[in-house]
Amino acid sequence: MADSFATRARLDVNGKSYTYVSLPKLGERFDLAKLPYSMKILLENLLRHEDGGITVGKEHIEAVASWNPKAEPDTEIAFMPARVLLQDFTGVPCVVDLAAMRDAVAKLGGKPSQINPLIPSELVIDHSVQVDVFGRPDALDLNGKIEFQRNKERYGFLRWGQKAFENFKVVPPNTGIVHQVNLENLARVVMAREVDGVLMAFPDTVFGTDSHTTMINGIGVLGWGVGGIEAEAAMLGQPSSMLIPQVVGFKLTGKLPEGATGTDLVLTVTQMLRKLGVVGKFVEFYGDGLQHLPLADRATISNMAPEYGATCGIFPIDAESLTYLRLSGRSEDQIALVEAYAKAQGLWHDAQSPHADYSATLELDMADVRPSLAGPKRPQDRVLLEDMHANFRENLGPLTAHRKPRTGCAIEDFKEEGGAQPQADHLAAEPVSKIRIQDQDAELRDGSVVIAAITSCTNTSNPAVMLGAGLLARNANKLGLKAKPWVKTSLGPGSLVVTDYLKKAGVLDDLEALGFYVVGYGCTTCIGNSGPLPDEVSKGIAENELVVASVLSGNRNFEGRVHPEVKANYLASPPLVVAYALAGTVNIDLTTQPIGQDQNGKDVFLRDIWPSNKEIGDTIAATVGPELFAQNYADVFKGDSRWNDIASPDGESYQWDASSTYIKNPPYFDGMTMSVGNIDDIHGARVLGLFGDSITTDHISPAGNIKKDSPAGRFLQERGVQPADFNSYGSRRGNDDVMVRGTFANIRIKNLMFGGEEGGNTLYYGKAGATPEKLSIYDAAMKYKADAVPLVVFAGKEYGTGSSRDWAAKGTNLLGVKAVVAESFERIHRSNLVGMGVLPCQFRNGENAQTLGLDGSETFDITGLNDGASKTATVTASRADGSSKTFEVKVLLLTPKEVEYFRHGGLLQYVLRQLAAKKAA
Template sequence: MSDSFSTSTTLDVNGKSYHIRSLAKLGERFDIKRLPYSMKILLENLLRQEDGLNVTSKEIEAVANWEAKKEPDTEISFMPARVVLQDFTGVPCVVDLAAMRDAMVKLGGDPTLINPLSPAELVIDHSVQVDDYGHANSLDINGQIEFKRNQERYSFLRWGQKALNNFKVVPPNTGIVHQVNLENLARVVMTEEKNGEWFAFPDTVFGTDSHTTMINGLGVLGWGVGGIEAEAAMLGQPSSMLIPQVVGFELRGKLPEGATATDLVLTVTQMLRKHGVVGKFVEFFGEGLEHLPLADRATIANMAPEYGATCGIFPIDKESLNYLRLSGRPEELITLVEAYARVQGMWHEAGHAHAEYSATLQLDMASVKPSLAGPKRPQDRVLLEDVKKNYQEAVLELTHARHPKTPAEDRFANEGGGTAVGNEAVNPSPVSKCEVNGEAFDLRDGAVVIAAITSCTNTSNPAVMLAAGLLARNAAAKGLKAQPWVKTSLGPGSLVVTDYLKKAGLLTELEKLGFFLVGYGCTTCIGNSGPLLPEISKGIADGELAVASVLSGNRNFEGRVHAEVKMNYLASPPLVVAYAIAGTVNIDMTTQPLGIGSDGTPVFLKDIWPSNKEIGDFIAKTIGPEMFKQNYAHVFAGDSRWNQIASPDGDIYQWEDASTYIKNPPYFDGMSLEIGKIEDIHSARVLGLFGDSITTDHISPAGNIKKDSPAGKYLIGRGVEPVDFNSYGSRRGNDDVMVRGTFANIRIKNRMLGGEEGGNTIHYPSGDKLAIYDAAIRYQHDKVPLVVIAGKEYGTGSSRDWAAKGTMLLGVKAVIAESFERIHRSNLVGMGVLPLSFLPGENAQSLGLIGDEVFEIAGLHDGAAKQVEIVATGSAGEKRFTVQVLLLTPKEVVYYRHGGILPYVLRQLAKSPSDAAGKAA
């Protein structure tokens, strides 16, 4: 490695000498004290990776001379220290590595060169579903079903654990990847031994889940990437990025009584979405950090994807050290973290002058009020006092087709008491008569049919989890209980959570209200909410009801939580419990009672809400380092179920033709070592014409597979019964299933069909209405390339590699949108799909595009073009318009020319085995 600026020095800590790249030495030539914390981490990364090829002295100078207000236009290469995976995206990553080993053999190379070159840790947390709930055996029953469903996947991962170097697996029933990362995997400062010498450097991470940013709360720079980018990083490829702008967010004061970290993060999310931080770093600072526990910081950092930023980072300070000590990290590491942060100018002290920022926002945390977000986007914050109004506006829109003649002023004219759910006594709102376990009731619009304490965002936070337990205790003492139509579930983020809830005596209190443990995983937040009771499903269908879920998650996009639930609200864990008691979102909890107590008097939310002091006291007396040490002592070992799974041996995976979970993907079929030029796209047809906010959930759903969908028909044809379909997410290792699920979300609206819901399209020139997959296959048979057209924020949501992989396998050559979410745009490039954007002020509607056109996209000039003209000819005549080519860096042009990142990496390794072996060593 090069050292153009002579920054190599040593740091002596704990009786050991560490080689570091000194920012202080660099500061003798550049004014780096003014740089944000996150920029200093990028700068150190460049200093350490400087090789004159991937990283040059010019890149280091560009970051050292960073101009806060300048629009990003300078490319740098970033190499994370490690990669963290979850199983939905991790399984296809390992599938791709196994496929690359096969392809390497065919290209005449050494397959054992295909390994992660830096630590890669996979946490199995996305596979458990809430099949069973509401009793003490639910955890065990769901675990049994999980292992039965996922036997093939887990066997494959165990093969990967044995065959691949630098790859570890955290087995099921341990926790959610981001919480395990926070509580155990993160190092904050990494150490590495080379040839008998020790090196120290910042912990940085890429994750195959967009909420990897949660670790930013601990001062670790990292963000979510697509699986293909993660694989490239594992294979030693730096990630090309533009030097970002950094938005400073100053926090003042402290949270008031009754407000939670969830309320704070929803407020922050709304503010940053309004400001606009897509593609930018967000960095938190200010005297308010003194009053913000690490868990609250992690909660805010977790939701960086929801406010649109690449990361939302907090600096290292005394609270960081407190958390490392609390979570049982070795004292030697804690000493090293402090010494390293101080010597590198990365230590935060309240009252010190803050860094230069591209823009600055302020929030007095004392102004935060109890809030939810919904009914279908996490950035749409709603004050608790306004939820009833928000619901009523939403349900009017949802049910307009059902009651087109019902005036808004009549629909909610008659509210009030009674035992019915939702719009009590409102006529003509439909009513479904239901009975569960001998208890009869009326089901109406607005009924909360799912109340789930779940997801990494909030179950990492002891304050909100203990608050939920205390509220449940207080409610049970007054004789309140969850309504019978509510599916209740508790999915903690780690085993530690269960321990402190038990120690506090609050787990049994939650169980009194139906919140029994269902599993340690993401569950409801990713659509693994499991089936509703048949009686409830029938009631919803019979009345065409617009029902709701309330969950302590981070995502509530259409069709994500449950196919039968049209409105979804994000809330803090204690509010989840409160809404389970009320049983409806058609209530103002600030003025209306949740229910009637056992003494016959109304019980209001304020009557059972625990005080901040009580919550703090419970945290102090229940949580300590021993809990973490005990639960993470054997984190990679797994339970008896995991260790009983048989797995194959050998460097090359033996693919099973009969498997419907694991299949050798076709990415490298017919591949050679030679590459051609970037070709123009001729005579393309439109596969889908979509509006704004098309998410990766819309493009590549993770939930249930419908039996009459192309994926369902494929599985039935392979002898799989619908009861054993599992989810799209669990079958990401099989391209035949996943390509059939692409654009198959039941809520996606294709404007070629007038906006009707469902994954269908019009095939041209026949005019036939077909499932999108079936249309794509017909186009492929006729050798017709495809384009997808969309509006703003295309590809928001979870960073699903299959949203790009499936798009490519359908034959889509380009996506034309008003704007893209950062990760999805990058993923499209990584799979050889060209992202193009309309010019500002233009879109499909303004240009008169209706989807029957034939597209000519010419003038790409082997990737050199920044703009190209498109000619679209259809029934409305010829349309000519200019679009921007979103190949943003020279490296992205190279990837696109190769057909994606994986073919590029494979060619490099096959051509230069000695270089690859050197890197591996």
């Protein structure tokens, strides 16, 4: 390790001596007093990895040390995280790729054992449990049994990986949600590791294969979500190239008022930051309000960084951080190291800490936060609780555009739940489905809540909102209120600790009385693992094409994500989830209309059952303690008998099963040699998809339900898999045959080649003069591949928002797409496209496919790439009538390292050749 600035120093803590690179020593040459906390973490990372300029040189350190907050990012640096965090949906393909790389490196002359994580890599199985069973005491046990039956092949593969790879550990199912387990147990905050015979202390930093890895920013750990491709590179010792970011400061003052929750706060913050525009930027929270903000609320805010578009949303280390470490059962030695290191490095925050200089600032007085939800299909679309009724009515028109007009309905058929009369112009458009469920006659209407789910790491890690939900349930039970029979209720705690403190507080019974039984320890509804609706409800929805709703305490409500039959999805705090289960509809104003009636028929309002902030605080103090964390995390990697009884192979190379529909050796390295290619121009490309704004990674590579008549569904049935055993796209990410067929297969995606029609279809243009054929995107892509025709995708703004889903790039690559041209890209997805050898290009400001008159029938040439050296390219669209349109686009290969990856055909190919070359040398 080089040390150009002589920053090495010693730190003695509790009888141990640590070496570290000292920021105060560097501060003798540069003014670091007002450098943002997150930039100091980056600076320390560069100092510690300085290698004479091979990856990190003196000039990189100087660039960050003299950071100009107003400058546009243009300087590339290399960042190396201290560890990698994976969840099983994205982790399985990572381990599949590593297993494939073991085979490939051997073919290139290396040894399989060369492929190993070089830094701690921990995988938490939390995405596979589905809500198949709910509303009954044995729901947890039955869902667990179904989970293991469905996923035993995947779990056996992961158990092989845990034995075969060094530095790789697996947290088994039924433990908790990845980000909550990270916060409560895995995060070190300050790491200590022997490097070249010296015990080094340095900040805990992390790459995670899930967007919401940013949750750990709440305790001062810098980390963010990356695609599996980038995570694998980090695991294999490759630094991540990035541009020195801008940092937005968000000042928090005051404290939350009575009745407002951390969820309401984060939805407000998300809306404000989305409006400002922070994509690709760091966000850092500061101000006097931090003293009133518990760690759990900070983690909730940090968790939602992908929703406000930032790379991270970080809080500094302070006394509250130490309080939480102690609460969650960390050792006193570790807590002492965190405090001593943070203070020695100038990373400690208290009331006397100077405010940093920021690229831009926002400010929020938390006293102004009001109860809110977000929806019906984007997390940044905040709705005040009092405006929910109007919001749903405004969105109902677009959501029912497909529905045939209805006439001859009586006004009494359409009274809005809660007692309000509908407007006359809605009478002909609002049907009702009469059903019988749970031995009761019931009516489903537009706005009926059919899913009420307490789910997701965003909120289930927060005792204030979880106990708030329990206390609200207790108050509702006392008055005899019940959830409506058509509501699918579920409780998916983020860790075993949550269940314990709900029991200790005596409110788990109250939640269960309303149908909120524990269904599993995982993401459940938030990732789309809602499970089926009751048959009666499904039939009622289908009968009149109803626009029904879900209310979930999650972070994502994109189209088609929560449940294919549910079109309106609202994010809310856990107490509001319970409230809407009681109301049974979102077509109501809970601030003025009764939520139900008590045993005596008297109206009960939400305000009558809402617990006070003091009651919630007192309950937290009486129930949440270190002993709960200590007992639940004592053997976190051990697992139960189900886990330990799963058969798994041995050996350093995996024995692939050709008949498997879950685990398959991917084709990325087929025919690979040590020769590096060029970045060539693209000629004669056809359009696979012409899309609008806000195409998410869920649209590109759905995680949930596999339709029986989809290409993936047909593929599975041809191999003897019955629809009941399809599982989900997310669970089958270890098999490229399934996943490439699921690419662009979301039921809600709209290819503008068909106007507003939903579904993953396209027009296949065969021989000149032939009538274009409507096919599924997969089937068309395979025909184009057989014709040796390259493909392009066009899109609008915010292409690839959402989860850090590497299969959205992998599937795009395997379909034969050579370039994606969009108005703007989400950060992670653009990086993933580069990593898979798909060229991301950006329209010039004010231009898009529509303004340029493109309809998808053209053939395209993308020229002037100059082997990756050019920052722009020329696109020529040639029409069938012989006319053409030419326009310029930006080439989004942002760093020299990305150009190098692209020449290799992708990031994994680059890493593989580097490792094979080391062996050859």
